[in-house]
Amino acid sequence: MGGYSVGIALLLAVWAYVGIVLQLGPGLWWTEALISGFVTGVIVGNIPLGLTIGATLTLLSLGLWTYGGATIPDFQTGAIVGTAIGALAGGVGPGLAVAIPTALLMTQMDVLGRAVTTIFIHGADRYAEDGNERGVVAMHLLGQLPWGLSRFIPVFLAIWLGSGPIQSVIKSSPQWFFNGMTAVGHVLPALGFALLLTMLPLRRYWPYLLIGFVAFAYLNMPIIGIAILAVAVGFLMNSLQTRRGEVNV
């Protein structure tokens, strides 16, 4: 039954820390559920599970974005904890049963991390007043601590202490529960697509939505084919617009 070793827990916690800080910095997308789930899958030795959980979470986050610094469900941590515990507890259903609540609960840690960082800007004010540039630099670089630790600590505790107990709760759950969670996993990408559509000018662009649908549903076109079709139509419409513009002028 046992959980994970301290070493694995530490490794995953460091992965979470580095992921969020680099997302703030260069923005390498390591916080994407697909990437963090995959890397977790590699670390715990269950790559297919990491791919499935990461991809499911990525799809339901399609339209989510931290507009103006808003807090959104933390699918990075969700994918890490969900994949790690799912690998022990027997697959996608249990993994998602852990991943989604984790992602929602972690919004509290995100708010905390964003709030605590305020300390450093006040520190920087004081150092700037004194003309102490090294102090200002230190304040900025230390700003990563609340951000990173607000991921590091929950991931470490959940994997190290939590995986045993959570796993035994999951193991004693009935089969219908996992069937239900698997169905949830299949349906939830609808949220990502719908969110995205609420942000796009659907009223003007809906015909293109139908073109894509027909290509797959009736013509059985593979996904890469649809992507190529999309590029072609995009450029075609662009050049048609340009030409119309020239005629009108």
Added chain:
Amino acid sequence: MSEQIENEETRTGLEETVPVDTTGETVPVDTAGKGAATNGANGAVALEPSVVNRAMWRHLITLQWSWNYERMQALGYLYSMLPVIDAVYKTREERIAAMKRHLVFYNTNPQVGSPPIFGATVALEAQREGEVVDSLKVGLMGPLAGIGDTIQAILYRPIVAVIAASLALAGSVLGPIIMFLSGILWTILMIPLFRLGYRQGINVTQEVTEGGVLSRITDMATTMGMIVIGGFIPSIMAAVKTPLKYAQTVTANGQTHTETVALQSVLDKIVPYILPVAFVALAYWLMRGLKLSAVWTLIILAVLAFVLSLIGFL
């Protein structure tokens, strides 16, 4: 609100525990102008390429490391600008004034929006145009947040994510690899955007506000995005099917007999993939029609799917 109050209370205590190097209290004045050559009476300086690069990399790598609710990206901006401030301003008083200027509220899209703004302000600081720098930051951070977030969060990321996730769901490691490479590409793009801002200086405002090219690109990307989404809704949610069957009495050649019909095959004859489309439409209506938040929509969808699975519909 509550976390801000809490934050105010804990501030003093935490600040003292932060290990800060305070040995550099006085900035040696004689390093002034080290990375720059003065020309002209107004003190405008030509920045060494190494100073410009140092500023660019600081901005690229660490802009949001100290992001906070109060002034958001302000401290990251100041940290990135420090090499330029050191090179341009010679007296301690001038530097303090410059540092304080950059500690005011600043927030924009970090990857598409901020690099051109930062590039332009680096060029302007070198001309000692502090006031112009401030108004340029305030004037452009809003529009570029809008444009940048649209391109990044509604077009580029979702299209990449959908393709990568569908590959991953099919069990291919290519999925995360595509995602990973796309993230790197997006980061590298910050370099030419910074250069653009640096070259244009104050003229960068025109590029943004006229925006002919930008709106064309947005149009094109929206068209592509729509087609891709239209194709991906059925392909990614293909597993959403009903296993329900029902018995039907058929009369053929005067004989009646019952046969089992799969509900899914009936649905497929009407419109294929009607269940995935129905779920997306429901989620869209919950958010657009009923104005529910994404989190509530998520919970409703999850409960609905769970219950439908219990009664054997999914």
